[in-house]
Amino acid sequence: MTEPDIPSAYVRDKRTPPPSREELRARIPGWGADLDPADRPSHPKLQYPADTGAHWDFPERQPGAEGRERSIEHAFVTPVFGTAQPLHGLSGAIRRVAYRRFSEGRLAHWMLLIVGDRVDAWENHLRSFASGRPDVPATGLRGELTGNGLRSRAGRSDKRHQALDPVVVAGPWLAAAGVTALGARAVVRALRR
Template structure:
């Protein structure tokens, strides 16, 4: 089990390490402390007007719980609310944000898995509507037979190298889902 990361705060509670301690611990630390070695030094002189300013904006109200990184103590002042978390994909995303730091591969792999689960949730949801997803027409396979689809693949194109895989990548999940459904029906029939 990994230790949870401490949240980032703009103001540190502990005093900073001394220059000598940092130089001893980190090779090359402080090479730019001498103003002659710093190309931006003249701009940092007091009295030079840069036009930069910052005032913390008003905070957007958080009307429903939002996913947030464990490294940050609070949400940014403004954040998106157009796609609230829901279903199994939302549970996976909440787990990824609640458990793993953004610097861990597990965090991002869980978010990718949640995207795939979300796509399947929407495919299954479309089956309950009057206009379910049509994997043949929505993948654009029809354009291969009209509009010079095969002819446009010849010549010097970068994507020609992997075009032989495209039908398997597009149709593969649907074929696997069909095989799984047939296997499940056979298993149910075998129990009866």
């Protein structure tokens, strides 16, 4: 990578000098109204030493950046990145669309990442069923029945929500089981014809 290709954010000495006060005043109406340090309580915090202590100009690039997801705001993947959880399946495709098409400032970017997360959870649930050792839904039903769970609910302030707890927790599992049963029934009927 040549020197001009590296963004200023990744180098110790900034190559692009900031515009002068006169340039800013001419370009932006009202610029410089808070220039007097006496009017700015954060003034001492804004003084940065010239020597940051960095002992490198640009870190050595980690291999394998090709095909990694990155925001469209950035010229390239950061010099060091994680590889423990590579994108895979339908959830990975959804996340790639979020990174490839939408800026981090757009709601669509974040909504697609959330949808990708939910799809990933369901992919793992389905994979657990295929493995023969399905995930146990964490409903807390056993604790309700054996550990004084029902009695412990007596003094709680969320009594209105208690009736919905079983629906919210177990509902998606029951719906998935129902859809699976209907699908299996349809397959059996189709094979009998």
